[in-house]
Amino acid sequence: MTKRALSKGIFAFSFPLAAMMAGGVQAAAPEMSAEELDRAGQIYFSRCAGCHGTLRKGATGPNLLPETTVDMGQRRLESIITFGTEGGMNNFDGILDEDEIELIAKYIQQTPEEPPEMSLADIRETWKIVVPQEEWPTEPQHDRNWENFMVTILRDRGAMGIIDGDTKELVTEAETGYAVHVAKESSDGRFWYVQGRDGRLSKIDLWMDPPQVTAEVFIGIDARDVAVSHYGEWKDKYVIGGAYWPPHFVIADAETMEPLKVVSTRGYDTEGNYVHEARVAALYNTPNAPSFLVNVKETGQVWQVDYSDIENLRIEQMETAEYLHDGFFDPSGRYFQIAANYSNKMVFVDTETRKRVGMLETGQIPHPGPGANWVDPECGPVAGTTHLGEGRMTFWGNDPENYPDQAWEICGSVETDGPGLFVRTHPESDNVWIDQAMHPEADVNQWVMVMNKETRELTPIHVADRPVEHDAVAVHMEYDQTGSEVWVSIWARGRGHQDDGAIVIFDDKTLEEKARVENLNTPTGKFNVYNRKNHVG
Template identity: 45%
Template sequence: MTIAGKISKAGFIAAFSLLGLAVSQANASTAPAMTDAEKEAAKLIYFERCAGCHGVLRKGATGKNLEPNWSITQPDGSKLEGGTLRLGTKRLENIIAYGTEGGMVNYDDILTPEEINMMARYLQHEPPIPPEFSLQDMKDSWNLIVPLSERVTKQMNKINLKNVFAVTLRDAGKLALIDGDTHKVWKILESGYAVHISRFSASGRYVYTTGRDGLTTIIDLWPEEPMTVATVRFGSDMRSVDVSKYKGYEDKYLIGGTYWPPQYSIVDGLTLEPIKVVSTRGQTVDGEYHPEPRVASIVANPLKPEWVVSVKETGQILLVDYTDLDNLKSTAIASSKFLHDGGWDASHRYFLVAANASNQVAAVDTKTGKLAAIVDTAKIPHPGRGANFTHPEFGPVWSTGHLGDDVVSLISTPSEEKKNAKYKKHNWKVVQELKMPGAGNLFVKTHPKSKNFWADAPMNPEREIAESVYVFDLNDLSKEPRVLNVGKDSGLPEGKAIRRAVQPEYNQAGDEVWISLWGGKADQSAIVIYDDKTLKVKSVITSPEIITPTGKFNLYNTMFDVY
């Protein structure tokens, strides 16, 4: 959900949490009246702001179930019932306006009071079911702008491509390509609404973007100025893509996964021509059928010709073999429900993914193709790709922050190096929790050449916390983190809305850290660049075209999974 905005009245946040949906309140048997125009407007707002956490069908995952009525049979046979009809319009208005302690932000300065009331009424109606999206629909949407035969055969510019940053300008529906050496904006291109992720080809020539409108673009970095060479739509909400990277298959295929419809699709890696669509509907790890098991994170296995695909609601991790698409082979690994994002350990053998609503992290051994572990963590882990470093006491660790708890969890990971054999007893355990000033973390980051560990807290309700980042000293993790107020360091005047500091990202050399200062669409935002050693500001990238910057992806670090 969009996180620009100001949250106040901390008591309200706790009092109106959706954790207690089954409440004793006067039941409403029918939903409040709405005009057709209101329903259409509310449907759009829900898709843009809410569906990512609560699901298109409102069955919940990271966010709570928002169906008008729901019933759960508990292990003892008793039933727990609830729903938005039981909450009623006034309470729903308060939840939307002020947020909840579980990580939902306020919308009182994003939506008007009239829109908040409209959304409170809309949530008491049955959710509309959007249309499916077939292989033919994908083919109809495919646009090959520059065929392979017409593309340049060598790099025509002098940009150091390995240090280029692809920056999402979320609400503008654009992607900024920024020269990491000069800190100058190289090119801004149309990319579709709310790009969620940028990935790079195995060759480093192409950028792939995908976002909430289901549109995937491929951008060629070799011409004098970067240009979009092909587009295709995968569905109506999309979160991840990756190319084939195994030797002999480099950039041959690209896979993308959608939240709606719940499926993954495979296209040509250089032209985006659609090839295959595979549904993910099916049984959860609990043995129940789920109609909306959304595809979350996708990564390419460097050890085998396969992709690792996380299916959110079912808790299934799929190893999809791309050597023979006509006779597609896929291994389903049962883990934990509500899978979200994740990354590789330092050895690039184990993929760790947050099962955020289950408060767990699942680890897959991609060498053996089996589940390695399920690790209990603090509330609502949200690692991004996570961060790897060697702990002075516990050896190699992978880390995740939490949306719902004020700690960063460090998980011991296996190593085949003899020097790390002494740490084996700690493997797949949370060996330490780093204390944060509050909950609401989205991303953590470090670099092999750095002695610092960076964590943000953009989902925290307090302005000072949300506008700051926190830097831990890897030489002494017992020390409190250094606090860098990115909002003040940007030099921008303080506005009504919180400008949230989000997603630390290193440059190729590992000596700079870039932070997005994410304001509202009408506010001036910025990217603040810090020297990793001195923690002093080196540069601030701010101009009218830098609108709602969020994710930043350095080409080299993204290609080689450096985090």
């Protein structure tokens, strides 16, 4: 496999990957040309694979294999893709045109085949130094308050927008991989590591003027998450990237991004069934130990990978529940809380004993995103999650030392108007912000809910105020460095309107809009440098 073939991710192979993935056509499946298969494969990768899998075997979403889809028929498939479902699948009528919807409905009736694997040698072929270390600045080259930068995903643009939180100016757009899912910081917050869906793992230096990528490597064909070592003598020594395909994780040198080790995550689920497409869902550094948490989605296993000796990796495999997705730590940094969304559960892991300590059913398809921790007047310290399958935010006790009777038990829940992706708060705030981005209707997904921590009362806030046909949703909340502002993205996904995205900034006390950053291309997640490096929220 050549460097050129890998350098642009899933679409850059010398043969049409999407056509190869479709494989042999079922007798009852609609006929498709090679060109149609390739085009449909690109759409599927961009819009569908994250929930339904590279091999279409299902995960958060159901399987899309021909034995199911052919019987459903072209017309019904087109209807589901067009209008979405209230169970968590968004509508695509404002995102894809009629021809594209017809094409995807045909494509998911074909038989999938596996894309190529990648060895460590293949991965090393893609490693690229953009700015040599000897050219890195020894102090910030600009006079901006870089600790209040918002490192912002511009999803379909394939870039990270660096926004000055003080002036509300877009400083620059750093070129990265497509559809970045999350960004993780170095221990001092200067460097940011971002993982594109196309496998491109990039390192950004915020001290440069303007901030830019210093190095990159492709760790897979389809990838999702990243983490950086922050513990003891290994602080900022290693970065880990996790792939959906091939199902593996890669440990690289955090300074240079040179890939050092690749480890397969294929194995067995909690019932002993072999899982070939065992994808890495989420990655985290453990604050109190020299280890990464590798959450293997389809197996329902949390792996605690000790990086103190990467030549002799020590890995504890904790069985939890399927399918693992997003998670976050409690304020102490000891307990990890992650959604097993197919099982409708939150899972709790003690990273000091390296054992699972609890599981809790919270609602239909929990999805906490970066999560939220706060103090409830009845239950003490709690944490919460939104849900992809229903309009609900559920919260539970998470302080087993001081509140043992409340630990890992539901404290309460509030009903929102629709399913959401993210929940966020701040220690100095009276509020918990909840989005409703997964509801198919604009009169719900363009609003967020704000829950008062003391009374648990909900206040609806209209964010997106874009025409319905633009298909713009309000998504992902982040506080600024002061904890007084809440930044909410308007993710404009509609055809021809991707540049109409914006970030709306609210006063957390009055809940009134105070500023906007406009003309952004598909903004989604945002990460405040100060808050993230200090684990605030």
